Amino acid sequence: MFEHFNTPQELFGYQLATTMTMENDSLDMLKELEGAAQADEIKKLFAHHQDETRQQIANLERIFELLDIEKNAEPSPTTKGLAKEGSSMIGKTDPKLVDSVALSAALGTEHYEMSVYESLITMAEAMGAAEVQELLQENLQQEQHTADELNAAAKKCAAKAIV
Template identity: 50%
Template sequence: MFEHFNTADQVFHYKLGLALTMEYDSLDMLVEMEEAALRSDVRDLFRDHAHKSRQQIENLQQIFSLLGIEAHQAPSPASKGMAKEARSYIAKTDDAVLDGALLAGGLELAHYETAVYDGLVIQAQAKGTAGIAELLHQNLGQEKAVIEDIKAAFESVATEDAAIQEESAAPDAPAIVIPPYLPPGSI
């Protein structure tokens, strides 16, 4: 869209386009993670986050309309990379620890999205255009709520996984025999 940025508005419009791409990438990733997750509460969590992503896409489209410019997507290599990484986890992670790996990916994504909206809210507030900062603030609030939900689920899944691993490792662990202390020269 822009070869070179000359104004704060150009940067703001470009970042809005990046946020739109990020939300579409996020939606694709969440749908795949929901299908792959094994626990029903983890699936529900990703489904809820996907629903929020759809609302956030609508908010972004409304912002473009308030600005009087056509909604457009700008490149978002970071979210593309995160989606690629999530697919790689789905392909190479054993079922026993898959939910934890997916939640870690979801948490990273939500933190990135939060950072993008934090920056956009600052720019929108500085610009002072009515309605735009509020819509971006809604998206930011949803991302922050998602972070808290994922963290709570991840803590419970990680604790469960660690306990299962400890249980399954215990019977196979070789018994460690400590030889009696023999003073030097006694053999």
């Protein structure tokens, strides 16, 4: 399908639709990582962020409504690529090191998600869409908080693996 964006609103609508795909793929990836993780604490971390991701999807749906844009999902291959790389690495890794790999794969996705939300927030701010900006900010904060938790867990795992 040919697409050409002439206005910031058109561009925003399209990027919102790619973000919907990104979040749905992140949800799938988190389920997979929860299944692969060995430690209960890390499984819980992945399960908790699945709940947050469902809220994030609801926030995106609300933004479509607020802007009166038809809800849809456009292609977003990045998260699929990160998930593929993560599961390939997990397949090659001894169970005792799998948690480190799973955490690292998840961290990559969180940083990508953060960059997507930062750009959407910039655009929403410029459009003067305050409520939209707030919903995006909620999602961004959850990604940032998750990245911090993943990092802390990864440090613990790495320290254990060295001993």
